[in-house]
Amino acid sequence: MGFLHTVLPEYYNKETIFVETGTYLGGGIDYALNFPFKRIASCELLKNYYDLAKLKYNSVELYHSNSTDFLKDILPTIPKEDRIVFWLDAHYPGLYGDVKIEDIDTIFPLERELEIIYNHRKDCKDLILCDDLRIYIQANFQGGNIDTPIQKGTIFAFESFNQWLTTHNIITDIRDEGYLIFRPKND
Numbered sequence: 374m375g376f377l378h379t380v381l382p383e384y385y386n387k388e389t390i391f392v393e394t395g396t397y398l399g400g401g402i403d404y405a406l407n408f409p410f411k412r413i414a415s416c417e418l419l420k421n422y423y424d425l426a427k428l429k430y431n432s433v434e435l436y437h438s439n440s441t442d443f444l445k446d447i448l449p450t451i452p453k454e455d456r457i458v459f460w461l462d463a464h465y466p467g468l469y470g471d472v473k474i475e476d477i478d479t480i481f482p483l484e485r486e487l488e489i490i491y492n493h494r495k496d497c498k499d500l501i502l503c504d505d506l507r508i509y510i511q512a513n514f515q516g517g518n519i520d521t522p523i524q525k526g527t528i529f530a531f532e533s534f535n536q537w538l539t540t541h542n543i544i545t546d547i548r549d550e551g552y553l554i555f556r557p558k559n560d
């Protein structure tokens with residue numbers, strides 16, 4: 374598990390809205406609350422973590438939802454002129470609770486999340502921070518590699534999302550368990 378505080382200070386620029394997938398115990402929200410975001414929104418698949426967050430945060434928009442439905446709901450409510458920081462950190466629900474989920478897009482939703490973001494936000498200057506890159510590739514990660522990187526590698530980010538390359542630089546960051554970062558160009 375990575376940390377928002379590793380990457381956000383370095384890449385944060387003019388974003389005014391924070392959107393997180395995977396609330397868990399609220400570590401990302403706690404850190405985001407230090408920044409002048411006008412909206413902070415987060416979703417969590419597992420009800421116990423969602424309930425805990427509801428008790429803890431009044432000013433945060435919380436959704437008990439899988440990350441793809443959440444993004445489809447929330448993105449139409451955000452004007453194109455607003456810049457968003459996405460903290461895409463939802464995966465492996467079975468590690469966090471006693472759930473049996475077989476749908477691969479719920480276990481590893483990143484590719485679908487990026488697709489939805491692209492469809493709603495193309496041409497926007499959003500910053501996209503994806504955690505746990507080591508799920509997808511092997512590299513010299515500070516936190517080491519996992520035995521078998523799963524899925525198709527980050528090829529989907531580079532090939533299926535060619536259009537990102539006109540507006541964003543795609544950066545692989547090897548700190549912690551690795552981050553994949555889409556940073557707006559010309560800022």
Ligand SMILES: C[S@@+](CC[C@H](N)C(=O)[O-])C[C@H]1O[C@@H](n2cnc3c(N)ncnc32)[C@H](O)[C@@H]1O
Nearest residue numbers: 395397400401418439440462463464466469479
């Ligand atoms: C790494 S933790 C999130 C940590 C948190 N973002 C932070 O910065 O402290 C991942 C969380 O995502 C949740 N999760 C897993 N798959 C999900 C999905 N498809 N949709 C929404 N939440 C999911 C897990 O239950 C877990 O609470």
